[in-house]
Amino acid sequence: MTLIVSSHILSELDEYCTHILSIRDGRIESHEALQNAHGPGQPAAVGQQPQLYALEVAMEQSEGLEARLRQALLSTSVQDFDTTGRRPIQLWLPAAANARAQWLAQLVQAGIPVAALYPVRERLQDRYARTAQARDTESQEQA
Structure with a gap:
């Protein structure tokens, strides 16, 4: 199921979401899983993100x-x-x-x-803030 929401209600959706898709200016900016792709006790894939x-x-x-x-x-x-x-x-x-x-x-x-x-599972709000901060940093570096 896909929901389009405003950032001010992210904390309310945190328990239900498994992925975050960020769209900016009509373009997909990022699409990421919110929790580990592997379950507890399962090995991580080589090269997997921290x-x-x-x-x-x-x-x-x-x-x-x-x-x-x-x-x-x-x-x-x-x-x-x-x-x-x-x-x-x-x-x-x-x-x-x-x-x-x-x-x-x-x-x-x-x-x-x-x-x-x-x-620990990264909160939806924290993930959104981290993605926004990375975008802003990238924009400043390009300027």
Whole structure:
């Protein structure tokens, strides 16, 4: 089923949608799945796009933990970073399990107290905002 909606009601549709199709000036701008193409426990396809994960860190009151964490995440695309530890850090990680395992091992070796790492579904509103931001950045680069 296809629905054409205004961006202000995206949060209401989030539970029902599986894909997002963006149209701008009468042209298809993007068409993407909102959740992983593979189910839990199934291997990711080679070359698949990074997936959104939540990283929970035991934000203890140790000296320099936040600085070490920021340093460890420099090469990772972070979507949401909460230094209070009340919300998980949302970040984009490789779809391949072995690449994620290697990344996680490096984080632990850097002394980061990892409490949990799990996949999360990107909200429709966040996907729309990310697509719009990428479009605006591309327009500015072309100017």
